[in-house]
Amino acid sequence: MKKRNWFVQAAGCAAVAFVFLLPLFRLALMSVTQNAGYGFGNYLELFREPRTLRAIGNTVAISVASTALSAVLGVLLAFLVAYLNIKRKRLLELLALVPFILPSYVVTISWTSLLEQNGGANRLLQLLHLPAVSLYSLGGIIFVLGLCNVPLVYLTTVDTLRKIPRDLEWAARASGCGRWETLWRIDLVQARPAIAGGCVLAFLACVDNFAVPAFLGIPASIPVLSTYIYEKAIGFGPDSFSLAAALSVLLSVVAVSGSAAMSVFARKTKRSESIRPDFSARIVLGRGARRAVEWTSLAVFAVLDLVPFVTMTAASFQDLYGRRFSAANLTLRNYEFVFTSDGVIRAIGNSLFLALITCAVCIVVGTAAAYGKSHGGGAHIRLLESCASLTYAIPGIVLALAMIFHWSMIPGIYGSLRILVVAYITRYLIVQIKGSSAAMLSVHPALEEAARVSGSGKARMWQRILIPLLFRQTISSSLLIFVSSLTEMTLSSILAAAGTKTIGLTIFDFQQSGDYNLAYAFSVVIVILILCGYGLVQRVGGAGRKKGDAAQRSPGEAGSYRSETLKKMEETAS
Numbered sequence: 284m285k286k287r288n289w290f291v292q293a294a295g296c297a298a299v300a301f302v303f304l305l306p307l308f309r310l311a312l313m314s315v316t317q318n319a320g321y322g323f324g325n326y327l328e329l330f331r332e333p334r335t336l337r338a339i340g341n342t343v344a345i346s347v348a349s350t351a352l353s354a355v356l357g358v359l360l361a362f363l364v365a366y367l368n369i370k371r372k373r374l375l376e377l378l379a380l381v382p383f384i385l386p387s388y389v390v391t392i393s394w395t396s397l398l399e400q401n402g403g404a405n406r407l408l409q410l411l412h413l414p415a416v417s418l419y420s421l422g423g424i425i426f427v428l429g430l431c432n433v434p435l436v437y438l439t440t441v442d443t444l445r446k447i448p449r450d451l452e453w454a455a456r457a458s459g460c461g462r463w464e465t466l467w468r469i470d471l472v473q474a475r476p477a478i479a480g481g482c483v484l485a486f487l488a489c490v491d492n493f494a495v496p497a498f499l500g501i502p503a504s505i506p507v508l509s510t511y512i513y514e515k516a517i518g519f520g521p522d523s524f525s526l527a528a529a530l531s532v533l534l535s536v537v538a539v540s541g542s543a544a545m546s547v548f549a550r551k552t553k554r555s556e557s558i559r560p561d562f563s564a565r566i567v568l569g570r571g572a573r574r575a576v577e578w579t580s581l582a583v584f585a586v587l588d589l590v591p592f593v594t595m596t597a598a599s600f601q602d603l604y605g606r607r608f609s610a611a612n613l614t615l616r617n618y619e620f621v622f623t624s625d626g627v628i629r630a631i632g633n634s635l636f637l638a639l640i641t642c643a644v645c646i647v648v649g650t651a652a653a654y655g656k657s658h659g660g661g662a663h664i665r666l667l668e669s670c671a672s673l674t675y676a677i678p679g680i681v682l683a684l685a686m687i688f689h690w691s692m693i694p695g696i697y698g699s700l701r702i703l704v705v706a707y708i709t710r711y712l713i714v715q716i717k718g719s720s721a722a723m724l725s726v727h728p729a730l731e732e733a734a735r736v737s738g739s740g741k742a743r744m745w746q747r748i749l750i751p752l753l754f755r756q757t758i759s760s761s762l763l764i765f766v767s768s769l770t771e772m773t774l775s776s777i778l779a780a781a782g783t784k785t786i787g788l789t790i791f792d793f794q795q796s797g798d799y800n801l802a803y804a805f806s807v808v809i810v811i812l813i814l815c816g817y818g819l820v821q822r823v824g825g826a827g828r829k830k831g832d833a834a835q836r837s838p839g840e841a842g843s844y845r846s847e848t849l850k851k852m853e854e855t856a857s
Contacts, residue, residue, distance in 0.1 A: 342507045345421065345425050346490055361440035367564060369580070375580055386772070419500075423499050442477075491509070617804035642765045645712050671712045770809065
């Protein structure tokens with residue numbers, strides 16, 4: 284029995300190393316490969332290129348500035364929701380989470396529709412004798428990325444603010460501190476690790492993001508490391524792949540270092556997990572001030588998150604791009620093209636296929652790994668979790684390049700949907716492992732023992748006990764994987780072939796070729812699909828939650844549904 288167990292662990296470790304580690308090893312090896320053998324000539328050549336230094340400088344500037352914007356808006360929103368006696372908090376929170384739900388390239392497309400050269404926003408600025416605004420600039424990239432990452436800072440901060448003991452505030456007030464001084468010296472100091480953790484997540488999201496710099500930076504010749512790797516990877520020349528690999532190693536070092544820093548902040552914030560959150564208002568505003576804060580905050584986030592999508596929807600019905608919106612310019616031909624074009628239908632089919640297969644495999648493998656982990660596991664389970672965390676932490680463009688170096692050597696993989704399936708599973712498996720591991724806390728060991736004593740086999744135990752208890756959190760994790768796979772663009776930008784293009788890549792092609800109205804129409808369809816998917820899963824998850832209420836749950840399962848995704852990200856970093 285021990286010999287068999289040893290063989291299973293050894294085979295599992297070998298399989299994990301082949302799928303997860305070997306591609307990264309070949310990427311690192313390619314970065315030091317030269318015509319004469321091995322060396323660091325690729326790195327030296329990169330740093331001699333002015334464009335490399337420009338890409339590094341742009342990456343740092345964009346990441347720092349957009350993180351600062353996300354921090355200001357996220358902390359402010361967390362303060363409003365956690366401490367003030369305003370109403371409509373759920374609506375305000377929903378508006379703020381819109382950029383987190385939708386893919387970043389859809390958010391980018393919506394803002395380009397609002398701020399197009401002859402659009403309503405720029406015409407209004409001209410009437411006010413103000414200069415027109417262009418998103419195809421360094422400031423535009425910073426702005427869009429900052430909005431997309433606001434939920435990362437908000438979700439890490441709001442729960443921490445609610446868990447700060449009121450005794451500390453009362454002690455400060457008794458010592459003579461005013462309301463705002465107490466907020467500055469007590470609350471913000473206590474929430475500092477959570478805020479810093481959210482900022483690290485936002486910074487890593489900026490470094491990892493390919494869509495926003497690709498949509499806004501490539502047309503304006505503003506390189507960042509992710510788009511620079513893309514340019515090198517699709518370029519021609521004997522050293523293009525080696526230079527792209529060297530850039531990928533540099534970007535991976537930044538991402539892994541950031542993930543290590545995130546783990547420090549995650550450990551600090553975990554100290555307060557046992558504290559029950561206080562949802563009552565700590566600062567009571569008068570009726571007039573309360574209404575002013577309510578409507579001002581709702582108006583700000585409605586403008587930031589809803590107005591661009593309304594503008595994009597209106598622009599999707601325009602016949603010709605760039606003309607003023609009028610009844611004579613209205614048409615349904617953009618949507619007719621989206622629903623009848625062979626290329627678009629094939630892209631939708633490819634993305635749905637990839638999302639379903641990735642989701643199914645991750646549910647099975649991730650849940651099995653979580654079950655093995657909760658029951659002692661073995662070396663192969665621990666190695667799988669570590670490697671899956673690593674492939675999730677490194678930027679997507681780096682993982683895509685590693686997939687090429689590894690799987691192109693195996694016939695029938697590269698150039699087909701198979702390599703995208705492998706890449707998606709490699710990328711998103713850790714999300715399911717973390718989600719299912721958290722769900723395992725709801726399963727008391729006594730339940731399994733009782734099932735075994737009563738003569739139930741493993742199949743019946745999974746059917747009657749484990750699946751009902753694991754259902755809700757498994758669904759929430761698989762939802763994140765499904766939506767991420769459905770709308771993914773970074774991996775497919777390098778790995779997709781002519782017949783394997785995905786939704787995100789098709790929208791990118793529309794934008795690059797100047798077919799903006801088609802990009803708007805396709806993006807509207809994607810937004811509707813995502814919102815319907817979220818609504819359906821929440822309904823199913825609610826039904827599962829009602830069924831699970833009859834079973835005994837441990838305190839470790841507690842936590843709000845809206846922050847489950849963020850907790851998985853924090854756990855992945857740690």
